[in-house]
Amino acid sequence: AQSVAQPEDQVNVAEGNPLTVKCTYSVSGNPYLFWYVQYPNRGLQFLLKYITGDNLVKGSYGFEAEFNKSQTSFHLKKPSALVSDSALYFCAVRDPILTGGGNKLTFGTGTQLKVEL
Amino acid sequence: EAQVTQNPRYLITVTGKKLTVTCSQNMNHEYMSWYRQDPGLGLRQIYYSMNVEVTDKGDVPEGYKVSRKEKRNFPLILESPSPNQTSLYFCASSRQGEAYEQYFGPGTRLTVT
Numbered sequence: 001a002q003s004v005a006q007p008e009d010q011v012n013v014a015e016g017n018p019l020t021v022k023c024t025y026s027v028s029g030n031p032y033l034f035w036y037v038q039y040p041n042r043g044l045q046f047l048l049k050y051i052t053g054d055n056l057v058k059g060s061y062g063f064e065a066e067f068n069k070s071q072t073s074f075h076l077k078k079p080s081a082l083v084s085d086s087a088l089y090f091c092a093v094r095d096p097i098l099t100g101g102g103n104k105l106t107f108g109t110g111t112q113l114k115v116e117l
Numbered sequence: 118e119a120q121v122t123q124n125p126r127y128l129i130t131v132t133g134k135k136l137t138v139t140c141s142q143n144m145n146h147e148y149m150s151w152y153r154q155d156p157g158l159g160l161r162q163i164y165y166s167m168n169v170e171v172t173d174k175g176d177v178p179e180g181y182k183v184s185r186k187e188k189r190n191f192p193l194i195l196e197s198p199s200p201n202q203t204s205l206y207f208c209a210s211s212r213q214g215e216a217y218e219q220y221f222g223p224g225t226r227l228t229v230t
Contacts, residue, residue: 032215032216034218036221041223041224042223042224043121043207043221043222043223043224044160044207044209044219044221045221046218046219046220049216049218051216090159090160094215096215096216103148103150103165103211103213103214103215103217103219104150104162104165104175105162105219107152107159107160107161108159109157109158109159110159
């Protein structure tokens, strides 16, 4: 089985400060990990993914995430937050050894990021 | 422009009245999927399709049907909607293969009274 947890329902940060949105996962094999962002009244947009290789992955809008196998984590980070980053962020995992389900992703419950002036 | 479209975007209906939510993608993707989003539960997969005429159940398929007669279209059918199907629905598509990211439609907010 594959699962993912986002322990924080909401994260508040001041504009210009670094931000971190946490994600931990559970899979049988080596995971494929994704971050998506959802702006109000919009669908989910892909931010970045980890498949293999370098543990630090860079994505859209200045976001990056670090894969940590020993801690089973894939936290989303940005060095300097913008008010426009305020949105709902979802972490998702795919266990590639899981048979069936096609490209099935298992999503976390989401973390609302609020960036204030 | 590469995109996934859904219609309608908003729908209010009554219990038992059959409805269809359409989904179409213009990226020639093999894989398509339907999710529902509910507060505190994240996104849960309803049905998916790995290609034309190939569909299978996701985690919460009860009360839903799908079909995949053309590669670009993947409609979601509620034969007899009930209030517990009030939710925000997303269609997604991707290339076949676990490493590919999914592209999502704008969502359909359904209310069943």
